[in-house]
Structure formats: C-alpha cells, structure tokens
Amino acid sequence: MAVEKDTEIYGNDFIYALNPVTFDQVIKDNVFLSKKAKFGRYTFYKGWFIRKKFLGRYDAIKATDICWIHTIKTAHSVDFIPTGSSWNIILKTRKNSITLNDEERAYDRKSPLAPPTTDYIIRSLKTIVPWAFFGYSEYLKECWNLHKEVFLNAVDMRIKTIKKAVDNKKILYNLDGSIQIKESITLPTISVKFITDTKGKAERVYEVKD
Structure with missing residues (x-):
C-alpha cells in the first residue's frame, strides 16, 4: 500500500490518532456534546472512538x-423477492470486533448503514487510521484467525513507518490543521506464499513484507 505524494487530508484527527490523549482527558472534555466526527x-x-452507554459507562x-476494517453486505427480500442490500462496517481491533451501526437507529443493534453512509465512513477512516488494512479477503481472514501475531506485527510496522515519516517531515502537519504528503510512503503489507512439507502437502505461510 502506498500513501501518495501531494495528497492533502485534514490532519487534526490523524495526528491525534497516531498519538492519542489519555481516556480520562477525553471524558473530561465531555466530547459527547458534539455531533462532529x-x-x-x-x-x-x-x-x-467512543460510544456512551447507560449508567455513565463507555465503549x-x-x-x-x-487493525482491519471491512464491510459486510446483507441482501434483503420480502416473500423471496429481492428488495435491496445494506452494509455494516466491521472494525477489527487487537482484542475485539466492533460493528458500526446507524446512529439514527441505535436501539437496533443490527441496524445497517446505508451505502452512501458506508462509503463516506470508509473514506474518512482511511484518512484517520491509514495503518489499518482495508477490504476483505479470505487470505486476510485466515491470517487474522490463524496467524494473528503476523497481522498485528504488520499493523505495528505500518504505524511505525507513518510515525517515522511524520518525524522526517515526509508528512507535514500544517498550521491550518491539514496534512500534506511530501513524499510517497510505502507501507508494509502481509504476503502469503505456499510451501510444501516433507509429505508433499502444500500449506500457506503468512509473513510481513516491507
């Protein structure tokens, strides 16, 4: 994956994403009064990313x-007649899996996001957490489920690469809150190769590729 030169994104969120404040500071600022972001x-x-719950609790x-963000498409029908499709966005974190649902129908835990909303959220997340892997594949699923240490190592290396680019001024943080990529950056990825054991059985091996 490459972060292209001369791409400009608004960077207050990006900078904080790289260097989060303490959670106590977030609660002190009472961010939930704002409808932004x-x-x-x-x-x-x-x-x-915070969600207020009952009795003063938070997610x-x-x-x-x-680490990994992808969508799940759900087809809908009435009496076996297709009526359309909807989407959920899945966020895989180091310890959990989170589903982003529609704010307007938050009482329904399975309420899906409309496609335009899904597209907007995915584009926004790519500017805030560019180190995450985006999109779904069976290879990513297998790596996540069976070789999670490889997946997490790749994410850590991607974060390190981006932080180094900021330190070396390949990514500039401007006074107006924007970020400008001055030099293209190639992020580490996960590669898969096939090897054959002594019994002639082929198996997939996952590794981080710079």
Whole structure:
C-alpha cells in the first residue's frame, strides 16, 4: 500500500490518532456534546472512538488498536423477492470486533448503514487510521484467525513507518490543521506464499513484507 505524494487530508484527527490523549482527558472534555466526527454510534475525539452507554459507562477504542476494517453486505427480500442490500462496517481491533451501526437507529443493534453512509465512513477512516488494512479477503481472514501475531506485527510496522515519516517531515502537519504528503510512503503489507512439507502437502505461510 502506498500513501501518495501531494495528497492533502485534514490532519487534526490523524495526528491525534497516531498519538492519542489519555481516556480520562477525553471524558473530561465531555466530547459527547458534539455531533462532529461521528462514525455510526461512535464519536471520534483525540485518538479515541467512543460510544456512551447507560449508567455513565463507555465503549472506547484507541485508534492505534484498529487493525482491519471491512464491510459486510446483507441482501434483503420480502416473500423471496429481492428488495435491496445494506452494509455494516466491521472494525477489527487487537482484542475485539466492533460493528458500526446507524446512529439514527441505535436501539437496533443490527441496524445497517446505508451505502452512501458506508462509503463516506470508509473514506474518512482511511484518512484517520491509514495503518489499518482495508477490504476483505479470505487470505486476510485466515491470517487474522490463524496467524494473528503476523497481522498485528504488520499493523505495528505500518504505524511505525507513518510515525517515522511524520518525524522526517515526509508528512507535514500544517498550521491550518491539514496534512500534506511530501513524499510517497510505502507501507508494509502481509504476503502469503505456499510451501510444501516433507509429505508433499502444500500449506500457506503468512509473513510481513516491507
């Protein structure tokens, strides 16, 4: 994956995503009064995706814990007649799996996002957590389920690469809150190769590729 030169994104969220504040500071700022930076039922603020629950409790995800983001398509029908499709966005974190649902129908835990909303959220997430893997494949699924340490190592290396680019001013943080990519950056990825054991059986091996 390459982060292309001369791409400009608005970077306050990106910088905080790389360097989250403490969660106590997030709660102190009472971010939930704001309707900005909404992702389904979650609010993004200073490096955290947060959802307020009952009795003063919270669901909170640190941005640097997000590893893999993909969509799931659900087909709908009435009396076997197709009526359309809807989508959910799945966020795989280091420890959990989160489904982003529609804020307007938050009472329904399975309420899907409309396709335009899904597209907007995916585009926004790519600018905030560019180290995450985006999109679904059976190879990514197998690596996540069976070789998770490889997946997490790849994410850590991608975060390290982006932080180094910021330190070396390949990524510039401007006074107006925007970010400008001055030099293209290639992020580490996960490669798969097939090897044959002594019994002639082929198996897939996953590794991080710079």
